[in-house]
Amino acid sequence: SPLPSLLTATHLSKYFGGIKAVDRASIEVPHGSITGLIGPNGAGKTTLFNLLANFTRPDSGEVIFDGNAIHHLPSHQIAQLGMVRTFQVARVLSRLSVMENMLLAAQQQTGENFWNVWFRPGKTARQERQQRELASEILESVGLSHMAQSYAGALSGGQRKLLEIARAMMVQPKLILLDEPAAGVNPTLINQICNHIQRWNQEGITFLIIEHNMDVIMSLCDRVWVLAEGRNLASGTPAEVQRNPAVLEAYLGQ
Numbered sequence: 712s713p714l715p716s717l718l719t720a721t722h723l724s725k726y727f728g729g730i731k732a733v734d735r736a737s738i739e740v741p742h743g744s745i746t747g748l749i750g751p752n753g754a755g756k757t758t759l760f761n762l763l764a765n766f767t768r769p770d771s772g773e774v775i776f777d778g779n780a781i782h783h784l785p786s787h788q789i790a791q792l793g794m795v796r797t798f799q800v801a802r803v804l805s806r807l808s809v810m811e812n813m814l815l816a817a818q819q820q821t822g823e824n825f826w827n828v829w830f831r832p833g834k835t836a837r838q839e840r841q842q843r844e845l846a847s848e849i850l851e852s853v854g855l856s857h858m859a860q861s862y863a864g865a866l867s868g869g870q871r872k873l874l875e876i877a878r879a880m881m882v883q884p885k886l887i888l889l890d891e892p893a894a895g896v897n898p899t900l901i902n903q904i905c906n907h908i909q910r911w912n913q914e915g916i917t918f919l920i921i922e923h924n925m926d927v928i929m930s931l932c933d934r935v936w937v938l939a940e941g942r943n944l945a946s947g948t949p950a951e952v953q954r955n956p957a958v959l960e961a962y963l964g965q
């Protein structure tokens with residue numbers, strides 16, 4: 712039987728002036744899946760991510776996450792419900808240590824006040840210790856613990872991507888939206904990133920992944936949604952989508 716849906720977006724639209732960036736697009740992410748979102752450049756994938764997490768307000772449509780209508784909620788409340796995203800260009804803070812980036816992540820995603828984060832008036836020693844333990848565990852699991860005290864700016868581009876995903880894990884999310892986890896990453900590290908995604912998925916985390924690297928999509932995803940010109944073009948298993956003539960045509964036409 713089909714897995715129940717964790718995230719269902721229906722008929723989302725976003726216009727920028729005359730451009731229909733996303734045009735009545737729908738998507739469903741089953742509980743426990745690794746779901747792909749692909750499409751030619753400019754298809755509206757990043758805009759759709761922004762609509763799902765309400766970084767951009769949709770002109771129309773609805774988003775249901777884990778049984779809650781979330782399209783009216785601010786992003787930090789969506790993060791508190793368990794849905795977080797990463798960015799195509801990793802947003803790590805170069806002049807803070809890797810550990811500090813991890814500790815700040817939870818508060819940044821869930822929208823806690825910046826000054827509270829620094830002075831931590833409400834945070835007990837026990838909470839602080841738990842956060843450090845969680846951060847250490849996650850860094851250990853992705854092979855970055857030896858860099859914990861280094862400036863994040865000293866990381867390679869690929870390691871920065873890994874840190875960005877590791878930071879998303881700090882809120883112990885149900886669903887992570889990954890924007891191009893393999894872009895600009897060397898092949899060895901791409902493999903490692905894929906392995907971490909699979910491991911976290913086996914631990915119960917659901918993923919929605921935008922990715923241009925078709926090998927990554929083919930090896931990771933249970934199901935793939937294809938956008939073109941802001942609209943749904945196809946969805947199915949990676950193999951079904953890859954041999955769909957309309958999908959091939961959309962990619963060739965770009």
Ligand code: ATP
Pocket residue numbers: 727730731732733750751752753754755756757758759
């Ligand atoms: P890529 O694969 O190249 O990252 P994409 O599928 O993520 O592309 P989007 O970045 O969502 O596509 O862009 C969809 C369309 O919306 C494009 O035509 C883009 O130029 C336009 N667009 C996106 N954001 C804005 C904005 N803030 N203002 C105006 N137009 C925008």
